[in-house]
Amino acid sequence: MTGTGPQDWGPFGRPLFNDPKARALSRVGVVDVGSNSVRLVVFDGAARSPAYFYNEKIMCALGEGLGKTGQLSPTGRSRALSALRRFQHLAEGMGIAPLTAVATAAVRDAEDGPDFCAEVQRETGLKIHVIDGREEARLSAQGVLLGWPGSYGLVCDIGGSSMELAEINGGHVGRRETSSLGPLKLATIKGGKKARRAYIRETLADLAEKMGPQKNRLFLVGGSWRAIARIDMERRGYPLHVLHEYRMSRKSVLETVKYIASQDAEELRNRSGVSSSRMALVPLAAEVLKEVVKTFKPRDIAISSYGIREGMLYQQMPQELRDRDPLIEACRFAEAKDARLPGFGRQLYHFVLPLFSSASAERKRLIRAACLLHDVSWRAHPDYRAEVCFDNATRANLGGLKHAERVFLGLALMHRYTNKRDGTRFEEMYSLIPEKEVHLAEVLGKAMRFGAMLWLQGAPMGEMRWFPKKKELELWLSPEAEPLFGEVAEARFLSLADTLGATSRVKLRRRSPTAKP
Numbered sequence: 001m002t003g004t005g006p007q008d009w010g011p012f013g014r015p016l017f018n019d020p021k022a023r024a025l026s027r028v029g030v031v032d033v034g035s036n037s038v039r040l041v042v043f044d045g046a047a048r049s050p051a052y053f054y055n056e057k058i059m060c061a062l063g064e065g066l067g068k069t070g071q072l073s074p075t076g077r078s079r080a081l082s083a084l085r086r087f088q089h090l091a092e093g094m095g096i097a098p099l100t101a102v103a104t105a106a107v108r109d110a111e112d113g114p115d116f117c118a119e120v121q122r123e124t125g126l127k128i129h130v131i132d133g134r135e136e137a138r139l140s141a142q143g144v145l146l147g148w149p150g151s152y153g154l155v156c157d158i159g160g161s162s163m164e165l166a167e168i169n170g171g172h173v174g175r176r177e178t179s180s181l182g183p184l185k186l187a188t189i190k191g192g193k194k195a196r197r198a199y200i201r202e203t204l205a206d207l208a209e210k211m212g213p214q215k216n217r218l219f220l221v222g223g224s225w226r227a228i229a230r231i232d233m234e235r236r237g238y239p240l241h242v243l244h245e246y247r248m249s250r251k252s253v254l255e256t257v258k259y260i261a262s263q264d265a266e267e268l269r270n271r272s273g274v275s276s277s278r279m280a281l282v283p284l285a286a287e288v289l290k291e292v293v294k295t296f297k298p299r300d301i302a303i304s305s306y307g308i309r310e311g312m313l314y315q316q317m318p319q320e321l322r323d324r325d326p327l328i329e330a331c332r333f334a335e336a337k338d339a340r341l342p343g344f345g346r347q348l349y350h351f352v353l354p355l356f357s358s359a360s361a362e363r364k365r366l367i368r369a370a371c372l373l374h375d376v377s378w379r380a381h382p383d384y385r386a387e388v389c390f391d392n393a394t395r396a397n398l399g400g401l402k403h404a405e406r407v408f409l410g411l412a413l414m415h416r417y418t419n420k421r422d423g424t425r426f427e428e429m430y431s432l433i434p435e436k437e438v439h440l441a442e443v444l445g446k447a448m449r450f451g452a453m454l455w456l457q458g459a460p461m462g463e464m465r466w467f468p469k470k471k472e473l474e475l476w477l478s479p480e481a482e483p484l485f486g487e488v489a490e491a492r493f494l495s496l497a498d499t500l501g502a503t504s505r506v507k508l509r510r511r512s513p514t515a516k517p
Contacts, residue, residue, distance in 0.1 A: 011100045011129040011312065020318035022047045023333065029054075029091050029099040030309045031084065033128060035063030035106035035160030035184055036281065037223065038080050040087040041309050042096060046333035049146075049326035049399050050313060054094070058083040059277040063106030063161035067188030072110045081120060088124040101128045102308065104136050105162035105182060133178025137164035139311035141173045144219045146310045147244065147326065147399035153217030156292060157307060158224050158285060160184040165211055168219075171322070177210050179203050183224060183284035193287075200288055204295045218298035221307040224285035227274045229303045231282070232256040234272040239428040242395055244305035245402050250293050253301060257286045306399070325365065326399035331372035338376040341457055345372035351454075352447040355466045355500075356440075366405055367444060370412045374448045377413075389413035390426050407432045408441050415445020416452070419495060439499075446496040453489035454481045462509065466500070473502040476509040 016028060025047040032039045038058050045051035060083060062076040084101070091097040101120075107113040108130045117128045131139070140157035145168060155166045163181035167174035181203055189196050208214075220229070226243050233241060235256055248256075260268065260283060269279040293301070314322065336342045349371040356367055373393070380388040393410035401409070407429050414421055421430070421442070430438055447464075454461040459480040466473055475493060477485055485493075485506070497504035 011102050012316065013098075013100070016313065016316045017047065017318055017321060020320035022321065023329070023336075025050050025313075027053060027094070027096050028313075029087075029094070029096045030312060031087055031099050031101035031126070032309055033062070033080065033084075033101060033103035033107060035066075035104065035162070035182060036061055036277075037160075038062075038083045038087075039309075040090065040099070042091075042094065043309075043313060046326075046329045048317070048321055048324045049330035049333070050310075051330075051397055054090070056087070056090075059275065061160065061184070061277070063110075063182070063184040065184075065188070066106055066110055066161060067185050070111045072106060072112055072116055077112075077116055080116075081123060084120055084126055085124050088126050099126055100312070101126050102139075102312070103128050103130045104308070105133070105159055105180075106184075108132060109161065133162060133164055134176045136162070136308060137166040137176035137178060138173050139308045139315065140164060140221050141166035141168050141176070142311035142314040143306040143308060144168060144221065144304045144311075145171060145173075145322075146314045147304060147306045148219075149322070149326065149400065151217070151219070153219055154211070154214040154296060154298065155219045155221060155304075156225075158182060158220075158222040158288065160281070163288065165207055167211060167214065175211055177207050179207055181288050183281035183288075186284045186288070196284075197287065197291075200291050204291050208295050214296045214298070216299055218292070218296065218301045219304045220289075220301060221304050223278055224281050225289065226303060226305070227272075227278045227282050228253075228256060228260070228286060228289060230272045230274055231260060231268060234268075235259050240394060240403055240406070240432060242403065242406070243303050244397075244399075246303040247403070248301040248303075250298065250301070253289060253293050257290045260286050305397075327369055327401055328365065328372070330398055331369045334376045335372045338379075340375055340378055341455065344455065344457055345374060347456070347461060348374060348448060348451045351451045351461050351464065352444065354464050355443060355447055357466070363440075366409055366412075370409055370416075370444055371448060373409075373413060374416050374452060382417075386414045386417040387424055387426070389417060390424070394426070394429065404433045404437070408437055411438060411441035412444040412448070415442050416448045419446070443496070443499055446492070446499050450489065450492040450496050453486075453492060454484050456480055456484070466502075471500070471502045473497045473500055473504045475504070475506045477506065478509060482508055 025043060027042060027044045029042045038060050040056050041052060042054035043050040044053035060076045060079040062072050062080050064073040064076055091099045107116060121127055141155040144155050145151060150171045152169045155168060157164045159182050161182040161184050162178055164178045166176045186196055189199055229243055229246050232248055232252060265279055335345050349368050377385055377388050390410035393413050394406045460478040462477040462481045464475055
């Protein structure tokens, strides 16, 4: 999927990002024909942080019994063909045909894989590109890079019939290996749990020798890993049910593996929200994860909802586009699409920034994101707007955002519309960040709440000056903004000062305080 000629664009058959300065992505559909599931994803939105316009998965189990028969499951094959026929029809209705389809371990390993691909093309017109294990590993790793720019660590992608490893460092994919450690393959090993454990350990020892030491972060990609993460959340009583960027420690993983083995599978499935077809594979996947963690001893473990499909998009992105921040790009796109006054977020950011002059680059990044998003929920009913803001920030499909950062962003946007945060259904999530962070989010929210009253585009709003040692907050209003400083604006400014524990002064400035005489 590299090169310059039209023949080099791989499964897409066409360039998706002709312009490295592109902000928006033309709607594109990708089909992933896996060993366990067949999924259609239609991407849209910000080019650097694509949203899921449509997402449908059918659990077909194409690879079930493959280890014994060498053939795709007849039932799975029939279900997969039906799903692909539906997906192609949907694509035509959406105006996004042709779809791009890739197939992984089951189709590439099965004797009748080529016949299945020919049947699909004959029945639907959809051409399936079968990728090998090393390419699958690379695309999965690039999917992780879509959400975590510049990341380093080991990407572990488990499917139904295989498990891939890929090393990432500084935004680049390094060593890659593939194995047959998928649950559907493991289910065919004779000799029971003891023989299976020996096979897993032997395979991982060989992988570890080829991959070398990998003690940084372990990124887990794949439905079985996500199911285990859901169970880990249930066991811990974790309040934010967002799988992407969910973190686990080695100790937590080992405890959850024991927990899975000790629970009634059906009861556990119901409590954790895992589908029955996925739950059937979880015990086998848990055996693999236990040995992966013991073998590589990662510093920490993160769940990635991004994988092969996202990696295919990332592969085509020009470097200029890859270098952008996925969070800020998504927020810019949301502002341009949904805000009443697109572009005001940038002015608001510079207006509130003096309150956070000593903040880290990571903190300023969140402040910028909040300012870009501060007005995108204006269509919600006023009685629910604050909660809608928190819900969107904590649960939206946003890359490059840790769970604690989601809560900080959600609280800031909540306080953009209300002075209170108690009594909501989100209170248990506040515990994911320290009390000091909760207070900073309130300060940011109230600063945006006040700044939004000085709703000027292009004209200077004025300037806030914050003296933390003296606990003094000054407001220097521009002549253009002075008529906007009415009773409500004044009340919001005083509320901000009160939250800071500060005295306040308001002054009218006829020229910029930084202008030279």
